[in-house]
Amino acid sequence: MTKRTSAKYKIDRRMGENIWGRPKSPVNKREYGPGQHGQRRKGKMSDFGTQLRAKQKLKGYYGDLTEKQFRRIYDEAERQRGDTPEILIGLLERRLDAVVYRAKFVPTVFAARQFVNHGHVAVNGRRVNIASYRVKEGDVISVRDKSKQLAIVLEAIGSPERDVPEYLAVDHSKLTAEFVRSPSLSDVPYPVMMEPNLVVEYYAKN
Template sequence: MARYTGPKSKIARKFREPIFGPDKALEKKNYPPGMHGTSKRRNKQSEYALQLMEKQKAKYTYGLLERQFARLFDKASRKEGVTGELLLKYLEARLDNTVFRLGIAPTRAAARQLVSHRHIVVNDQVVNIPSYELRPGDIVQVRERSQSLEAITESLSVPRAGRYNWLEWDEKSLSGKFLNFPDRDQIPENIKEQLIVELYSK
């Protein structure tokens, strides 16, 4: 399964945002990596550079490589509606992202691993494809024999600041329901999707 496995703090510093979660390195050095990190010259970026940065930020945030991301954008561009918003909705509907949002895993990378290792079921069927697209009404649940896994119990023990309106969580059965695709204002990620649309429109 292709995924980014490089240094995460470096990427977070590049975008000046904790896109992989809390990061002490980013807190200490909130400027881009490299010998010219604090230079004011680096603030002058072309329109293309800004658009490319936004696409890269979205890819790293949701854990997709270029081909997967381009395929999802193409799907969004073929549908009626605002392309950028549809792209984010499809990203949020991925199984690995939903496992993360439900609190079953502390990060998207950990959620991807849980799915790949067959710890998650969708509508009572084991699904080991992180990119599996959920539909409204789908039930995502921790597999019965995996419910005592330390990684899962630890993640679920951490109180979440707020649940998400498009998801419903049942603590007793360790299952969540994907109610619908979220509206743009419900998605907390700091992504300027219009810049991504402009980049692919060139």
């Protein structure tokens, strides 16, 4: 088992939820957390605990971002005019690795980060190898020609596991995806409930 696979399964078990909706997630068999104390009865969670959990779940979903990365995105969302939770989701979904994952060019968000870092992706025809690169409306994201026959790509586009959201216009025959618009929370196909409002509450107090 690779380190990335271990990481995503560990996050699932820690949250007690299959946050990516993967059929092989260990919480499909047991919903308690990892370790010898994972089956202990859980008491009522405090407001702080609920907010922290919401933050960890959202942060983990996007490839377990570092706290510094996630806080920077939150701070930017807070500075913008409008509904901060919705803006936060929009900024997260505009990350290049998130777009590559949403477009079904790779099977997992962890694979998407590595796929971008290894230079397999272009934005508007130019190679971009920074996973946190922020796409804009109208940008065209494509798999580079030399990478189109990689097994990981063929597996992902052939999988019925996920649907492509409406804010992307994807052509799997050409392996291109246009970022049509920044999504709202209701547009994003999370397999579990995400609560960015609790994330905002967490950072407002800490």
